[in-house]
Amino acid sequence: MRYKIPNYLKFLYVNILSLFLFVTVLRVTFYSFFINKLVIETNDLLQAISFGVRFDLKMAILAFVPVALGYFLSKKFFTKKLAKISYLVYSTLLYLVIVSFYLFDFGHYSYLNLRVNASALRFLENVKISTQVFIESYPIYKGGFLLLVLFFVIIKYHNWLYTKFSKTNFVSEKKNKIIFSIATLFVLAFGVFSSFQHYPLRWSQAFFSSSKELNQFSLNPVLYFVDSFKFRNENYNIDTAKKYAPIINNYLGIKGDTINFERKRSFKINDSLNISKNKPNVVFVMMESVGNASLSYYGNPIKSTPVLDSLMRESISFTNHYVHKATTAGSVFGSITGLPDIDNVKSASRNPMIINQRILFNQFDDYEKLYLLGGSANWANIRAVFQANIQGLTVYEEGSYQEENRADVWGIDDYDLFKEADKIFKKTHDSKKPFVAYLQTATNHMPFTVPDKKGSYEPLNEEDVDKKILKKSGFKSVAQLNALRYLDFNINEFLKRAKKSGYYDNTIFVFFGDHQTAMNPITHFRPAHTKLGLLMHNVPFIIHAPKLVKPQEITKNAHLVDVVPTVMSLIKQDYTNYTLGQNVLDSLKTNTFSFVYRNIKGEPASGIIKDSLYYYKTVYNNKHELINLNNNSLKDISNENPENKELTKEMDDLLSSFYHSTKYLYFNNKK
Numbered sequence: 180m181r182y183k184i185p186n187y188l189k190f191l192y193v194n195i196l197s198l199f200l201f202v203t204v205l206r207v208t209f210y211s212f213f214i215n216k217l218v219i220e221t222n223d224l225l226q227a228i229s230f231g232v233r234f235d236l237k238m239a240i241l242a243f244v245p246v247a248l249g250y251f252l253s254k255k256f257f258t259k260k261l262a263k264i265s266y267l268v269y270s271t272l273l274y275l276v277i278v279s280f281y282l283f284d285f286g287h288y289s290y291l292n293l294r295v296n297a298s299a300l301r302f303l304e305n306v307k308i309s310t311q312v313f314i315e316s317y318p319i320y321k322g323g324f325l326l327l328v329l330f331f332v333i334i335k336y337h338n339w340l341y342t343k344f345s346k347t348n349f350v351s352e353k354k355n356k357i358i359f360s361i362a363t364l365f366v367l368a369f370g371v372f373s374s375f376q377h378y379p380l381r382w383s384q385a386f387f388s389s390s391k392e393l394n395q396f397s398l399n400p401v402l403y404f405v406d407s408f409k410f411r412n413e414n415y416n417i418d419t420a421k422k423y424a425p426i427i428n429n430y431l432g433i434k435g436d437t438i439n440f441e442r443k444r445s446f447k448i449n450d451s452l453n454i455s456k457n458k459p460n461v462v463f464v465m466m467e468s469v470g471n472a473s474l475s476y477y478g479n480p481i482k483s484t485p486v487l488d489s490l491m492r493e494s495i496s497f498t499n500h501y502v503h504k505a506t507t508a509g510s511v512f513g514s515i516t517g518l519p520d521i522d523n524v525k526s527a528s529r530n531p532m533i534i535n536q537r538i539l540f541n542q543f544d545d546y547e548k549l550y551l552l553g554g555s556a557n558w559a560n561i562r563a564v565f566q567a568n569i570q571g572l573t574v575y576e577e578g579s580y581q582e583e584n585r586a587d588v589w590g591i592d593d594y595d596l597f598k599e600a601d602k603i604f605k606k607t608h609d610s611k612k613p614f615v616a617y618l619q620t621a622t623n624h625m626p627f628t629v630p631d632k633k634g635s636y637e638p639l640n641e642e643d644v645d646k647k648i649l650k651k652s653g654f655k656s657v658a659q660l661n662a663l664r665y666l667d668f669n670i671n672e673f674l675k676r677a678k679k680s681g682y683y684d685n686t687i688f689v690f691f692g693d694h695q696t697a698m699n700p701i702t703h704f705r706p707a708h709t710k711l712g713l714l715m716h717n718v719p720f721i722i723h724a725p726k727l728v729k730p731q732e733i734t735k736n737a738h739l740v741d742v743v744p745t746v747m748s749l750i751k752q753d754y755t756n757y758t759l760g761q762n763v764l765d766s767l768k769t770n771t772f773s774f775v776y777r778n779i780k781g782e783p784a785s786g787i788i789k790d791s792l793y794y795y796k797t798v799y800n801n802k803h804e805l806i807n808l809n810n811n812s813l814k815d816i817s818n819e820n821p822e823n824k825e826l827t828k829e830m831d832d833l834l835s836s837f838y839h840s841t842k843y844l845y846f847n848n849k850k
Contacts, residue, residue, distance in 0.1 A: 461614075470695020508525075515540055553591040
């Protein structure tokens with residue numbers, strides 16, 4: 180039997196290829212105008228082109244899905260006059276929209292050095308002025324004439340294309356149709372997915388370089404606009420930011436009443452904290468789903484974390500440290516950018532309009548900068564948060580390691596991740612280079628995949644655990660308990676390897692949780708936190724370096740954005756802080772608080788925890804309450820007496836200043 184590609188599939192392929200070649204010409208034009216004169220490494224340019232080609236092909240395939248559906252809905256696609264008219268109208272409008280996007284994109288980039296995104300809709304707020312600027316800035320009459328010529332050519336081309344294929348239409352055998360239709364479906368689906376990894380091609384992959392221009396070149400403006408559209412209302416109010424500037428400035432120790440977040444920190448090397456002249460390494464370990472309520476250190480009756488308990492006694496530990504949003508993506512974003520995740524759509528890391536940030540991690544001068552995780556950095560678009568903002572960063576992910584055994588959806592498990600990380604750290608240490616690393620664990624997350632045996636670790640069976648104690652501890656299952664025990668075991672193994680590899684003594688290990696795991700109600704730890712949902716935000720923050728710092732327990736309030744500036748100050752690393760984090764080891768900083776962002780009765784709400792008080796305010800309706808966390812009644816005390824009214828006003832100002840400053844910095848902290 181002779182297999183022959185059905186005519187309509189050829190027609191579909193030619194349309195996709197034609198559009199792809201058309202946008203390729205537009206990409207080359209963009210390169211000629213804006214990128215050509217830049218000094219760029221050849222490998223980086225090739226990678227940018229690779230991403231660009233994949234984005235363009237993805238758009239071309241998606242654009243002609245309606246044509247493919249049209250054929251299946253009408254078996255007389257090449258014989259009906261209405262089908263021809265519909266095809267010509269659709270293809271012409273399609274090219275009109277794409278050309279309009281690219282023309283506006285070129286102007287937008289020329290004006291702002293940014294590809295067009297949903298924020299460009301603001302130009303429609305005053306159409307008259309925007310139109311006048313457009314008319315006065317560009318040769319619209321010549322351009323208009325050329326557009327008419329272009330669309331005449333487009334219409335003629337598609338008319339010719341349709342006529343050609345309608346004349347060569349043939350009846351294909353049913354088996355032939357099925358085989359090639361299924362094959363086409365898989366080919367086009369792969370073109371849209373455009374990845375051999377477990378995550379599809381995403382806009383964040385275009386932000387692979389510290390060169391903003393190269394990242395912008397990689398993007399497809401149509402897809403980028405669509406991706407950013409859901410975040411179009413996530414913006415800031417400049418007047419509100421100015422109103423609260425004096426309050427946030429006072430909190431951060433900034434002089435003046437105007438918006439200015441820049442604080443320079445310079446240090447002289449001394450031995451007050453046993454910091455030697457050799458720069459210490461820094462390893463940030465984000466512990467998946469680890470909160471204080473899970474730790475036996477804080478009274479959990481099941482005794483699941485002997486290693487972490489010991490670390491807290493031997494290290495600097497913070498008992499009142501909180502993450503802002505109780506999600507992994509939110510905590511990765513907050514810890515790296517120094518800004519809390521207050522995005523109401525999904526997570527701030529997924530918002531392409533706020534990825535470009537001046538972050539402290541980039542200021543570890545002369546350090547090898549590393550980001551390691553067991554899965555793909557495309558997860559939650561986290562890749563863009565790191566690679567777009569950290570110059571010289573090396574990303575290690577699934578596919579980068581010497582030995583890999585994929586455990587589950589999150590990639591290689593924590594044991595292998597720590598083991599591979601140790602090899603990388605040892606190699607860097609042996610080369611006499613200091614390193615700073617961000618290591619993201621994942622095994623302590625559903626589906627809680629742990630091995631039957633790994634070294635001295637063995638999971639518990641159902642019969643090994645007293646059900647009453649399990650319930651009292653808050654763990655929902657033995658599998659959940661085993662995952663935490665496995666993480667605890669792996670941290671111990673990691674530190675053993677660090678000692679053997681020789682970099683332990685001169686390394687600051689920073690362990691912090693991204694959020695508390697979901698638990699059943701508990702009574703052993705902060706019952707008010709449990710009822711209010713704050714338990715999810717209260718996580719460990721441990722600075723472990725026995726040879727460099729003395730152990731101490733710090734009870735003042737702290738939050739996630741403080742992690743990096745605290746560590747940089749500890750190691751005497753000069754930096755300029757543009758974020759909302761600060762050094763919470765500074766004994767002069769006593770007026771601290773913890774900012775949290777969560778849903779209350781279905782509405783997003785920002786809140787601050789200060790000593791024993793919790794104040795929150797909902798985002799849309801401005802409902803607010805002041806609650807004493809030492810009183811299990813949890814009633815609103817904001818209007819109980821004049822003193823409480825005044826206190827409520829102070830906390831509201833502090834909360835509002837932090838919230839609106841975050842909004843402002845999202846869009847105004849660009850490199």
